[in-house]
Amino acid sequence: MARIIDAPLTSAGEGSGCDPRAIHGQWGALNAAAARGxxxxxxxxxxxxxxxxxxKHVIPSVEWPAYAPLISAINKMKREKNAVILxxxxxxxxxxxxxxxxxxxxxxxxxxxxxxxxxxxxxxxVHFMAETSKILAPEKTVLIPDMRAGCSLAASITGADVxxxxxxxxxxxxxTYVNTSADVKAxxxxxxxxxxxxxxxxxxxxxxGVDRVILLPDEYLAKNxxxxxxIKIIAWHGRCEVHERFTAEDISELRAAxxxxxxxxxxxxxxxxxxxxxxxxxxxxxxxxxxxxxxxxVVLLTECSMxxxxxxxxxxxxxxxxxNLCPHMKRITLEAIYDSLAxxxxxxxxxxxxxxxxxxxxxxxxxxxxxxxxxxxxxMPLAAVEVV
Numbered sequence: 001m002a003r004i005i006d007a008p009l010t011s012a013g014e015g016s017g018c019d020p021r022a023i024h025g026q027w028g029a030l031n032a033a034a035a036r037g038x039x040x041x042x043x044x045x046x047x048x049x050x051x052x053x054x055x056k057h058v059i060p061s062v063e064w065p066a067y068a069p070l071i072s073a074i075n076k077m078k079r080e081k082n083a084v085i086l087x088x089x090x091x092x093x094x095x096x097x098x099x100x101x102x103x104x105x106x107x108x109x110x111x112x113x114x115x116x117x118x119x120x121x122x123x124x125x126v127h128f129m130a131e132t133s134k135i136l137a138p139e140k141t142v143l144i145p146d147m148r149a150g151c152s153l154a155a156s157i158t159g160a161d162v163x164x165x166x167x168x169x170x171x172x173x174x175x176t177y178v179n180t181s182a183d184v185k186a187x188x189x190x191x192x193x194x195x196x197x198x199x200x201x202x203x204x205x206x207x208x209g210v211d212r213v214i215l216l217p218d219e220y221l222a223k224n225x226x227x228x229x230x231i232k233i234i235a236w237h238g239r240c241e242v243h244e245r246f247t248a249e250d251i252s253e254l255r256a257a258x259x260x261x262x263x264x265x266x267x268x269x270x271x272x273x274x275x276x277x278x279x280x281x282x283x284x285x286x287x288x289x290x291x292x293x294x295x296x297x298v299v300l301l302t303e304c305s306m307x308x309x310x311x312x313x314x315x316x317x318x319x320x321x322x323x324n325l326c327p328h329m330k331r332i333t334l335e336a337i338y339d340s341l342a343x344x345x346x347x348x349x350x351x352x353x354x355x356x357x358x359x360x361x362x363x364x365x366x367x368x369x370x371x372x373x374x375x376x377x378x379x380m381p382l383a384a385v386e387v388v
Contacts, residue, residue, distance in 0.1 A: 031066075032335035039067035043308070056316065058308040070334040071098045077341050081177060083120035084336065086112060086133065089283045090273045090303040090329045091124050097312060099337065100124060105283040106132070106178045107193040111366060113137055113357045118379075122341055123348075126328050128154045130348040131182045135261055135358045142348045145336035147347050149328045151179055156238030157217040159183035165388060169234060173204040174214045176361065177221060179240075182350045184216070185358035191365045193266050193301040193302040194221060194282035195373040198228040203368060220244070222385050224267040224274065227377040234383040243268035250322060251276040254299055258320055266302040267376045273301060280376035289312050303329065 033039070048068040052059070059067065077099070078084065086099025086109045096103055099272065102112035106129060113121060113133035120141045123130035128151055131146040162184055166174060176188040177197070185191055192200035192215075201213050213231055215222045217238030226233040246269050255261055264286050265277035274280055279289055284299055287310050299305050299320040307319045340346050350358070 001028075012091060019179035030335075032338075033066060036070075036073075036335070036338060038073055040065035040069050043071045044068050048098070050307065051062065051098045053251035054312055057094040057311055062176055065093045067334060069100070070196040070338050074099045074334065074341060077338075081120055081341065081344075082118050083122060083341060084112075084116055084118040085122045085124050086129070088125035088129065088329070089287070089309055090305050090311075090326055091332065092305050092330070093308045093312070094334060095124050095332065095337070096305070103309075105193060105195060107195045107225045107365075108284065109133075110136065110156075110193075110362065116140075116238065117143075119343070120344070122337060124332050125149070126154075127333075127348070128179055128181055131350060131358075132178060132362065133183060134348050134350050135185070135355050135362060138355060139212070141344060143344065144341045144346055144348050145333070145340040146331040149331040151328055152241040153177070153179045153218055154184075155237050156183055157184055157236055159187045161236075162216065165216070165234075165236075168388065169212075169214060171208070171210055172210055172214050172234065173208045174216065175200055175204050176216045177218055178362075178365075180217060181357045182354050184352045185361050187357075188216075188361040189364070193360045193365075195284050196266075196365070196368065196371070197221060197225045199368060199371055200365060201225055201231055201233070201241045202229055205229075218268055218349035219385070219387055220270060220274075221267050222261050223271060224280070224376045226385050228374060235387045237387055240268040242303050242324045243301070244270055245324050246270065246273045246322070248276045251301075254320060258299075259295055260297055261320060262293075262298045264289060264298060264300050265378070265379045266300075269301055274376065274378055280378050282373050285373035285375065286310070287313075291319060296299045305329070315369070316336055 048071055051363050052064055084101040085099050087096045087103045089105055110132050114136040115348050121133050122143045123133055126149045128142055130142050134142040173189045175190055175192050176184055178191050178193045204213050211232055214234045217236040222233045222235035243266055251263055263271050263277045265279055265280040290310050291313055297318040303326045307321050311319050
């Protein structure tokens with residue numbers, strides 16, 4: 001069950017839709033800058049003022065002096081150490097908008113990791129994303145600010161599981177969601193994200209000359225892709241602990257409280273949620289929908305920080321915020337990024353034989369033509385898939 005929060009914002013950001021203790025870190029973290037010898041000086045205030053303009057809608061002005069010294073120091077260290085920060089859409093606003101160099105969903109960040117000239121990559125996301133960067137850029141130092149930043153979906157399957165599935169279904173292509181470990185990618189034929197899953201599945205079916213494709217590990221994404229493509233899907237029982245908490249009951253309550261509300265859902269949500277939503281798509285597609293359609297009142301059924309980050313580019317849209325936090329994403333904080341970059345620690349490494357095989361699957365995905373993310377089917381039951 002989602003924790004439904006609907007608190008109005010003031011012009012300075014006070015009254016943000018989510019508790020700042022949850023979104024912006026524990027109150028103890030407010031002393032993080034001072035503990036690292038950093039202060040909110042007039043120089044820091046002036047330097048970071050343009051950045052605060054980006055996030056004042058979600059960060060109360062009283063909290064900004066705690067974040068600004070860390071933001072200033074991190075941005076200076078990036079220049080000194082030839083580093084970039086890849087910020088996923090689920091990062092909190094002070095990270096996403098104030099220190100992130102490249103921002104977006106997993107596919108966008110994977111492309112940036114492959115192309116950047118930086119010597120150091122800091123992954124503001126979770127561990128499988130940092131592994132993806134290392135797979136594509138083995139010569140670079142890849143850091144994850146907190147090694148505990150995992151993923152329930154990635155943890156649901158192993159490389160050994162994939163080998164057993166391939167033995168059971170010989171000759172069928174294996175498409176794996178990028179939300180998987182390097183070990184799983186190494187056992188795959190091609191990777192995908194929610195942005196391009198349908199296109200990748202269709203490509204794999206054509207290349208292998210089959211009408212069935214193995215799509216791992218998200219069960220709900222597999223059902224959604226089957227509805228998009230008409231291709232028979234063999235799926236795994238993995239689920240995202242954030243998205244599976246949303247329910248159709250949540251949507252009914254939201255619609256009753258907010259007439260005219262437009263409900264946008266991520267394809268990792270359960271079937272009853274997809275059936276009750278107005279539109280469903282990847283994080284990139286959800287953002288594009290809001291920025292292009294400009295609905296009067298909207299709710300994004302995905303990780304909590306996504307609404308904050310999209311709202312920065314759509315200030316005229318009224319966002320209703322159901323708060324389902326990803327505990328793994330929220331391990332990545334400004335102070336963790338600062339410490340990781342300052343000491344070049346928490347480096348991600350991958351055995352070379354695993355990296356090479358995983359890179360083949362990712363390269364196949366990246367080589368496919370870019371296309372606009374497709375909308376997923378809503379308002380109807382999802383397609384049946386075979387779950388192993």
